[in-house]
Amino acid sequence: MTSPNEVLASKLKEHSRLGAEDLAEISRFSHQRRQLAAGEDLIRQGDRPDVAALVMSGMVARYHLLKNGGRQYLSFHIRGDLPDAQSLFLERMDHAVCAIGEAEMVLIPHAQIRKTFERRPMVGFAVWRETLIDAAIFREAITNNSGRSMRARMAHLFCEIFYRARNNGLIDGNTCDFPLSQTQIGETLGMAIATVNRTLQALRRARLIEFKGGRLTVKDWPRLAANGDFDPHYLHLKRAVRI
Amino acid sequence: MTSPNEVLASKLKEHSRLGAEDLAEISRFSHQRRQLAAGEDLIRQGDRPDVAALVMSGMVARYHLLKNGGRQYLSFHIRGDLPDAQSLFLERMDHAVCAIGEAEMVLIPHAQIRKTFERRPMVGFAVWRETLIDAAIFREAITNNSGRSMRARMAHLFCEIFYRARNNGLIDGNTCDFPLSQTQIGETLGMAIATVNRTLQALRRARLIEFKGGRLTVKDWPRLAANGDFDPHYLHLKRAVRI
DNA sequence: CGGAATGTTGATATGCCTCAACTAAAGTGG
DNA sequence: CCACTTTAGTTGAGGCATATCAACATTCCG
Numbered sequence: 001m002t003s004p005n006e007v008l009a010s011k012l013k014e015h016s017r018l019g020a021e022d023l024a025e026i027s028r029f030s031h032q033r034r035q036l037a038a039g040e041d042l043i044r045q046g047d048r049p050d051v052a053a054l055v056m057s058g059m060v061a062r063y064h065l066l067k068n069g070g071r072q073y074l075s076f077h078i079r080g081d082l083p084d085a086q087s088l089f090l091e092r093m094d095h096a097v098c099a100i101g102e103a104e105m106v107l108i109p110h111a112q113i114r115k116t117f118e119r120r121p122m123v124g125f126a127v128w129r130e131t132l133i134d135a136a137i138f139r140e141a142i143t144n145n146s147g148r149s150m151r152a153r154m155a156h157l158f159c160e161i162f163y164r165a166r167n168n169g170l171i172d173g174n175t176c177d178f179p180l181s182q183t184q185i186g187e188t189l190g191m192a193i194a195t196v197n198r199t200l201q202a203l204r205r206a207r208l209i210e211f212k213g214g215r216l217t218v219k220d221w222p223r224l225a226a227n228g229d230f231d232p233h234y235l236h237l238k239r240a241v242r243i
Numbered sequence: 244m245t246s247p248n249e250v251l252a253s254k255l256k257e258h259s260r261l262g263a264e265d266l267a268e269i270s271r272f273s274h275q276r277r278q279l280a281a282g283e284d285l286i287r288q289g290d291r292p293d294v295a296a297l298v299m300s301g302m303v304a305r306y307h308l309l310k311n312g313g314r315q316y317l318s319f320h321i322r323g324d325l326p327d328a329q330s331l332f333l334e335r336m337d338h339a340v341c342a343i344g345e346a347e348m349v350l351i352p353h354a355q356i357r358k359t360f361e362r363r364p365m366v367g368f369a370v371w372r373e374t375l376i377d378a379a380i381f382r383e384a385i386t387n388n389s390g391r392s393m394r395a396r397m398a399h400l401f402c403e404i405f406y407r408a409r410n411n412g413l414i415d416g417n418t419c420d421f422p423l424s425q426t427q428i429g430e431t432l433g434m435a436i437a438t439v440n441r442t443l444q445a446l447r448r449a450r451l452i453e454f455k456g457g458r459l460t461v462k463d464w465p466r467l468a469a470n471g472d473f474d475p476h477y478l479h480l481k482r483a484v485r486i
Numbered sequence: 487c488g489g490a491a492t493g494t495t496g497a498t499a500t501g502c503c504t505c506a507a508c509t510a511a512a513g514t515g516g
Numbered sequence: 517c518c519a520c521t522t523t524a525g526t527t528g529a530g531g532c533a534t535a536t537c538a539a540c541a542t543t544c545c546g
Contacts, residue, residue, distance in 0.1 A: 095382060131378065142315065150501080194504080
């Protein structure tokens with residue numbers, strides 16, 4: 001039941017030193033709640049938003065809409081993330097944002113945020129850092145989807161999701177939410193559904209993970225990380241998480 | 244023979260409105276020149292730079308170093324680009340930057356740049372925009388390397404390079420510099436060298452491009468763009484270029 | 487001029503996609 | 517609550533695109 005501003009502030013404080021004045025500015029943001037149904041779009045490609053969204057609960061994804069009607073999922077976002085921060089400075093959305101499962105969002109007017117950046121540059125730098133970490137995640141996805149085997153891709157994706165959830169205190173034992181369908185996993189990793197299914201089974205059989213009902217359970221972190229060539233440095237988290 | 248500060252200012256002015264004060268601040272940046280030999284690293288994964296680099300001439304690339312010693316190239320940068328702007332706010336480099344062919348760089352101390360951002364937020368917003376456009380390019384690379392056929396990937400890469408060169412006034416008729424080896428194209432698009440070679444020949448035979456001696460010639464832009472599913476919106480360039 | 491790097495070609499193997507049929511689960515209306 | 521519909525997941529067979537390997541040609545560079 002933390003307030004939106006606290007969620008945002010605590011996310012930014014993970015990597016940025018914010019003073020009392022900075023936090024005070026953040027606490028003055030107004031916000032409008034928005035509940036998203038499973039699969040619902042928050043923003044579409046081509047939109048020109050005048051608010052920025054903060055994830056309060058659930059998961060949202062960014063995706064490219066392809067010419068043939070398919071999707072390429074680009075990244076996934078959880079509580080505390082700002083999945084469309086780029087809209088603060090790039091007018092036109094080059095991708096869409098949708099809910100994966102149900103999600104609760106909070107919308108903050110761009111104008112307020114930009115004003116804050118002018119008055120308290122440190123707040124701007126902190127949000128900038130967030131967008132730079134997003135970029136690092138995109139880069140990692142390039143590497144993941146280009147060179148690696150299907151099994152490694154999938155292992156890497158699971159590692160990233162679990163590691164980030166863990167870092168945000170959103171796990172429950174060895175289990176976190178990841179309410180993707182197998183089709184969506186395919187649209188993330190660039191693999192056919194049949195292959196997704198078989199690769200999942202292989203990972204299950206190897207006792208690395210469980211994945212059912214939109215929940216991911218990591219059963220053998222060291223081997224999963226090895227399988228996915230996962231090195232969390234790219235997430236730029238200050239406090240490295242021990243799993 | 245334009246000065247570094249003019250190169251930077253004119254790049255930022257492409258998308259951001261900068262006032263006289265902003266430009267004056269930029270013009271006060273000190274810089275140190277650095278000449279890179281072909282293939283030389285400017286920054287390595289794990290480094291913690293205290294300067295930011297501006298490309299003055301030539302081309303540099305960002306890449307991930309893989310466990311097996313291979314590389315995954317992530318993006319290419321030309322005159323006016325800031326290929327390591329992220330180092331302003333993320334301490335540790337999660338990827339490396341190297342020269343593709345020879346390149347001339349200019350190094351500007353982080354401290355100066357950050358000071359400028361505090362005094363003139365608009366300058367910060369402009370550089371932020373640059374990093375956001377980088378992120379959009381990464382996203383597009385995810386889509387390119389995940390779903391599309393090898394031929395489409397290659398066509399798309401050529402489109403992007405040519406379009407950006409054209410936008411920066413760095414083309415010569417229908418030809419621009421792109422001094423990659425076929426091996427490096429493979430390490431960009433996630434394809435084996437043999438396939439790179441054969442795909443290149445296919446594009447040549449179809450009279451879409453010429454690619455020789457580190458120069459790329461576009462012989463049929465509309466068909467090349469169609470082959471690569473290329474839609475330049477993601478580059479977020481204000482003035483759309485007609486080719 | 488010689489050696490190294492880069493590019494080219496062919497043969498073979500295989501991982502993955504495609505298609506198609508089927509099963510299981512989840513959601514819907516009577 | 518059950519029958520029905522829809523969606524998601526599972527499995528197998530077959531073909532193809534692309535990786536891999538190996539030999540050779542060409543260009544680059546000292």
